[in-house]
Amino acid sequence: MSEPETTEIEPGASETDGGESLYERLGGAYGIAGAVDDLVDRLYENDAANQNPAVQEFHEEGGKAGFKYLVTAWSIEATGGPEIYPGRDMDEAHADLDVSEHDFDIVATSIRQSLHQVGVPEEEEAEFMEIIESYRDMVVADRDYDEDEIPDFVESPTSY
């Protein structure tokens, strides 16, 4: 299996034969923001997710609107929409959270629930979950990931 050489988003990466990107098929910014709105509300209320003390602390700090914005922007970029994500890379953003495999599974399940809740069709749900899974090694603490296998969907800007 050969890895893509570029670290940029590949224009065709999230497209079907019809040529529509996953971003477009999810309903663009409105569709994605709707799903993230549901997801973040769901996660803030999720007792299992809050068992991780770093996560609970973050949820108690407030800043929910900003977090929704960042996750929406990340998802727009990850699904082949415009490159607008202004936040940190996934490894850096989760480095101090001690995320376990179980924590990751809880978040992945919540994502599925939200996609279902807002009516995303099965095929698009599967494609989105594949993107999420490809970040597992980077988000879960102490999991090794091969630099060459880092997903190339989203790169943080080099300057803010």
Ligand code: HEM
């Ligand atoms: C692939 C799955 C995930 C994605 C796409 C994702 C996405 C993001 C994004 C975009 C941010 C904002 C980055 C920034 O502040 O610049 C973030 C931060 C955060 N994520 Fe995730 N995340 C994922 C998995 C997880 C998991 C499994 C957990 C916890 C169990 C988690 C907990 C958090 C917390 C607490 C923050 C805030 C960190 C801080 O600012 O102190 N995330 N995530």
